[in-house]
Amino acid sequence: MKMATVLEIKDLVKWYGKEVLALNKVSFGVEKGDFFVLIGPSGCGKSTLLKCIAGILHWDQGDIYIGGKSMKGVPAYKRDIALMPERYALFPNMRIFDNVAFGLRMRGEDISEIRKNVNEALKMVGLEGFERRWPGELSGGQQQRVSIARAIVVNPAVLLLDEPLSHVDYRLQRKMMDDFRKLQSELGNTWILTTHVQEQGLSMARTMMVMNTGVVEQIGTPEEIYDHPRTVFAARFVGDINLFHGEAVSQEKRKCRVKTEVGELVGTYLGDSDLRGRKVAYGVRPEKVKITKDTDTYDNAVRAKLTGHYYFGELIEYSFETKENLDIKVRTEPIECRLGDTFALGWNAEDGSVLEKSCMIEGVDIEEVIYGK
Amino acid sequence: MVSDVGDLPEKTSIREFLARHSSYMLMLPPLIAFILFMIIPTAMVLLLSFNAGGQVTFDPTQITIENYIKMLTRQTTYILIRDTFGMSLLSTIVTLIVAYPVAYFLAFKVESFRFQNILLFLLIVPYWVDWSIRSISWLSILGSDGVVNYLLLSLGWIKEPIGELLFTRWTLLIIWAQTNMLFMLFPIYLALIKIDPELLAVAQALGASPSRTFYHITFKLSLPGVIVGSVFVFVSTIGDYVTPALWAGGLQTLGLTVQNYAWLFQWPVASTFAVLMLIVTLTILYVMLKTVNIKRVFYE
Numbered sequence: 001m002k003m004a005t006v007l008e009i010k011d012l013v014k015w016y017g018k019e020v021l022a023l024n025k026v027s028f029g030v031e032k033g034d035f036f037v038l039i040g041p042s043g044c045g046k047s048t049l050l051k052c053i054a055g056i057l058h059w060d061q062g063d064i065y066i067g068g069k070s071m072k073g074v075p076a077y078k079r080d081i082a083l084m085p086e087r088y089a090l091f092p093n094m095r096i097f098d099n100v101a102f103g104l105r106m107r108g109e110d111i112s113e114i115r116k117n118v119n120e121a122l123k124m125v126g127l128e129g130f131e132r133r134w135p136g137e138l139s140g141g142q143q144q145r146v147s148i149a150r151a152i153v154v155n156p157a158v159l160l161l162d163e164p165l166s167h168v169d170y171r172l173q174r175k176m177m178d179d180f181r182k183l184q185s186e187l188g189n190t191w192i193l194t195t196h197v198q199e200q201g202l203s204m205a206r207t208m209m210v211m212n213t214g215v216v217e218q219i220g221t222p223e224e225i226y227d228h229p230r231t232v233f234a235a236r237f238v239g240d241i242n243l244f245h246g247e248a249v250s251q252e253k254r255k256c257r258v259k260t261e262v263g264e265l266v267g268t269y270l271g272d273s274d275l276r277g278r279k280v281a282y283g284v285r286p287e288k289v290k291i292t293k294d295t296d297t298y299d300n301a302v303r304a305k306l307t308g309h310y311y312f313g314e315l316i317e318y319s320f321e322t323k324e325n326l327d328i329k330v331r332t333e334p335i336e337c338r339l340g341d342t343f344a345l346g347w348n349a350e351d352g353s354v355l356e357k358s359c360m361i362e363g364v365d366i367e368e369v370i371y372g373k
Numbered sequence: 374m375v376s377d378v379g380d381l382p383e384k385t386s387i388r389e390f391l392a393r394h395s396s397y398m399l400m401l402p403p404l405i406a407f408i409l410f411m412i413i414p415t416a417m418v419l420l421l422s423f424n425a426g427g428q429v430t431f432d433p434t435q436i437t438i439e440n441y442i443k444m445l446t447r448q449t450t451y452i453l454i455r456d457t458f459g460m461s462l463l464s465t466i467v468t469l470i471v472a473y474p475v476a477y478f479l480a481f482k483v484e485s486f487r488f489q490n491i492l493l494f495l496l497i498v499p500y501w502v503d504w505s506i507r508s509i510s511w512l513s514i515l516g517s518d519g520v521v522n523y524l525l526l527s528l529g530w531i532k533e534p535i536g537e538l539l540f541t542r543w544t545l546l547i548i549w550a551q552t553n554m555l556f557m558l559f560p561i562y563l564a565l566i567k568i569d570p571e572l573l574a575v576a577q578a579l580g581a582s583p584s585r586t587f588y589h590i591t592f593k594l595s596l597p598g599v600i601v602g603s604v605f606v607f608v609s610t611i612g613d614y615v616t617p618a619l620w621a622g623g624l625q626t627l628g629l630t631v632q633n634y635a636w637l638f639q640w641p642v643a644s645t646f647a648v649l650m651l652i653v654t655l656t657i658l659y660v661m662l663k664t665v666n667i668k669r670v671f672y673e
């Protein structure tokens with residue numbers, strides 16, 4: 001069933017001053033009831049985008065439509081949205097109850113309705129009995145939950161959450177991710193959340209959008225993006241991947257053969273360009289690679305020497321080195337092996353991805369984007 | 374035997390005592406100054422108000438409450454109280470109305486911090502000029518051949534210069550607003566620049582119009598500054614008896630009354646009025662500070 005689009009962004013351009021292009025013709029749509037995660041490294045423009053949608057930042061070109069209506073010149077307080085900012089921004093002069101009630105009061109609800117909804121919202125975030133407290137008396141995690149309650153209580157068409165999990169510790173993050181999903185499906189409205197942590201994007205999102213230096217790299221379900229990244233950037237930013245560089249030699253339907261440093265590899269290509277003769281990248285996820293003795297079982301096989309391993313708890317990551325001195329990482333259950341042993345590493349065509357470009361904009365150094373300058 | 378808790382010292386020498394409490398010793402000089410120049414004089418005023426006649430030192434054998442009875446049974450005392458505190462409150466409000474928009478403009482509309490500082494500096498410059506000269510300069514503005522009258526005359530709106538621009542209660546309000554403006558402006562400015570702009574953005578994203586955002590967030594968070602500024606202005610106008618004497622055209626205030634009696638060497642009566650002034654002022658300040666819980670509004 002195709003659902004109605006609640007938010008549409010068309011060719012959005014935002015400059016900071018004359019030098020920094022924060023949003024470079026960003027276009028996408030968000031369906032009603034979606035849990036939409038914007039993921040990208042810091043400085044990729046995701047927060048800017050969120051602020052434009054919220055109406056607290058002006059953009060230079062393009063337009064934003066909420067519920068089909070253009071938001072050009074519509075001030076923040078007239079939009080059917082609510083924002084949970086990165087640093088919670090609770091009003092220090094109001095008790096928790098008044099903080100949460102703020103949006104409802106501004107919308108002119110009557111007091112019995114406000115009391116009912118505020119209590120419900122506080123219950124949802126697990127903060128009943130905190131009504132009379134002041135923001136300064138709460139821990140970071142509690143403040144954050146108040147901030148969420150304050151945003152969900154107005155039941156907006158679009159709920160915007162800017163890096164909601166970046167200031168809570170790992171264990172609480174896991175719990176909050178769970179809570180977010182439950183809350184969102186209970187409320188049924190549209191959530192747009194930004195994050196720079198791939199785990200959060202993958203596990204919470206129904207739709208995910210990868211951004212890089214103000215452009216959309218890829219939009220899709222977490223599975224689509226993880227299994228079939230379109231660019232090297234998307235592949236690198238969401239999850240780990242082994243990369244090889246080479247030239248496409250043949251292409252039929254969705255299968256593409258690439259001549260790389262380690263030999264010819266066959267992988268999947270989902271785009272519609274003719275890649276033959278072009279420089280491409282080839283990627284395979286560490287957990288898709290199998291360690292075997294026999295080179296014929298899989299579509300692709302590479303011989304490599306074991307050089308090290310990292311213990312991950314449930315899995316072990318083995319590092320291999322090919323004779324061309326290229327690293328290949330493999331994640332698997334523990335095997336019997338010794339450093340220096342040579343193995344055959346194999347994987348099938350559908351587990352390898354042929355990546356057409358390094359990123360959507362030419363000339364961007366993705367190492368710099370991912371790891372910082 | 375080894376004790377678990379450590380031995381308690383049995384005797385403390387003076388040297389040890391001093392070493393232990395040395396940080397308190399730092400408070401000693403200001404404490405002495407405070408007692409010498411604040412507590413003792415105030416106590417003397419208080420004591421003297423219970424004497425009668427023309428004496429200048431306290432005489433414990435002649436304690437009387439005659440001064441208080443006289444003062445409180447005279448109608449004029451209440452007119453004095455009304456005029457004194459009424460004018461001070463009014464001038465506090467006028468100063469607030471003038472200073473708030475300026476502070477707001479500086480804090481929110483002037484984006485560069487450097488430029489904010491330059492503007493603040495320019496606001497301070499007139500205060501380098503002596504107070505009396507600053508207030509006399511109003512002669513050339515409001516006087517009968519001053520700027521205002523000249524302007525009105527040359528526009529043909531009036532036929533003769535208006536003499537009432539000077540030496541009325543309004544003159545006093547204008548001059549007080551000008552001389553005390555900075556004491557109101559600075560605390561408000563400091564409260565405003567502490568406000569996280571994100572709070573304002575969030576308020577709007579939650580549905581608050583700019584005017585309601587201003588009232589519920591900006592103004593309420595600037596209240597500590599407003600209160601502190603108001604206290605400054607209120608207290609300094611209460612204590613100021615020279616400006617009313619010079620400019621207010623015969624307005625009698627408590628401060629002037631104290632001064633008059635003191636000049637006539639009626640120190641006990643002057644003290645009685647001084648005590649009255651002190652009590653009313655402290656009461657008003659208490660109410661002002663009670664209305665806003667300053668600690669609450671400042672971030673915990």
